[in-house]
Amino acid sequence: MTTSDCIIVGGGIVGMLSARELARQGLETILIDCQVSGRQCSWAGGGILSSLYPWQVASELEDLCALSQCLYPILSENLREVTGIDPELWRCGMLIHAGEESAPALDWAHRKNIPHVILKTDKAVLMVPALNQVPASWIWLPELAQIRNPRLLSALKINLRQVGVKFFEQTEVTRIIIRQQKAQGVETARGVFTAPITIIACGAWTSRLWPGITIKPMRGQMLCYQAERDFLKTMVLKNGQYAIPRRDGHVLVGSTVEDVGFDSGTSAAARMSLAAAAEDMLPGINKYPLTGHWSGLRPATPGGLPCIGPWPGTEGLYLNTGHNRNGLVLAPGSARLLLDLVLQRTPPVSPAAFRPVASH
DSSP, rough: OEEEEEEEEESSHHHHHHHHHHTTOOOEEEEEEESSTSSSSSOOOOOOEEBBBBGGGGGHHHHHHHHHHHHHHHHHHHHHHHSSSSOBOOOOOEEEGGGGHHHHHHHHHHHTOOOOOOEEEEHHHOOOOTOOSSEEEEEEETOOOBBOOOHHHHHHHHHHTTTTTTEEEEEEEEEEEEEEEEEEEEEEEEEEEEOOOEEEEEEGGGHHTTTOOEEEEEEEEEEEEEOOOTSSOOOEEEEEEEEEOOOSEEEEOOOOOOOOOOOOOOOOHHHHHHHHHHHHTTGGGGGGGGGEEEEEEEEETTTSSSSSOOTOOOOOEEEEEOGGHHHHHHHHHHHHHHHHTTOOOOOOOOOOOOOOOOOO
């Protein structure tokens, strides 16, 4: 039997940042993952530090996103200093094809005082020479940032060990131990782990462990091209598909949204669809080598909001899961919110909308 102050089930970005927050408060923290931590949905995403169309999301989600966006520069710089790994936070901005989104986008930008510029294609091409030159309107959001998520996860894993988090990987949790309406810990194939606080942060796999809540896996496939370093220097979003440049010339293109259960494979159909979307945004991109094609399973809730907070009627059991496509952007804010709820402090954003509720 292994005893600690906190057990976190799930080693994605949300679970890892939750562990970091708790450990930095002096709580002995164990992180358990059924596979290798940081290698599932968090690794597979693109690293955009914004919801794709921020004017379409609920106000509560906007608030949590804004909190995360404030925390990310501090987190990134701290990880670079203490681990030597640069997560490559890059405020490269995003160019969004306006279409029917112009009016709500402009209303959102004015209400939130978000820097923005409306550009016709001839002006947008001066910024992105590779852009499709078909006449259109574009919304330029210069302050949107991205982070290179595999590097972030690598740095975070090192830092967690630095602050004392203990990892138990390739360890499947088979049961949450509940006695007299109190969480006591978890059972695994490697034995029993006990703690007064247990946090479920296992993303798309949440409902397998805790059937009281509905979280559905939604597959997203991505492509990666090795382009020239100056081919693309800002993110581009059109018709729900995006292109994300990296500083070394890689360009990520994504992504699909597929209801295929726990099938995390890739398909030729998705590769063709994403390649066509990439060519539509950036004509000529398919002349560059395709260096990667992968997928991840996003955890989707019926209402579209993550579940963050105590499970009703069970002392010591918390959830931090169900972030769907927004896991990376929401992770720092979600971890901070969860920490404040665990420590019974007033959180920086209202927790009401994210409170876990049993599915009927």
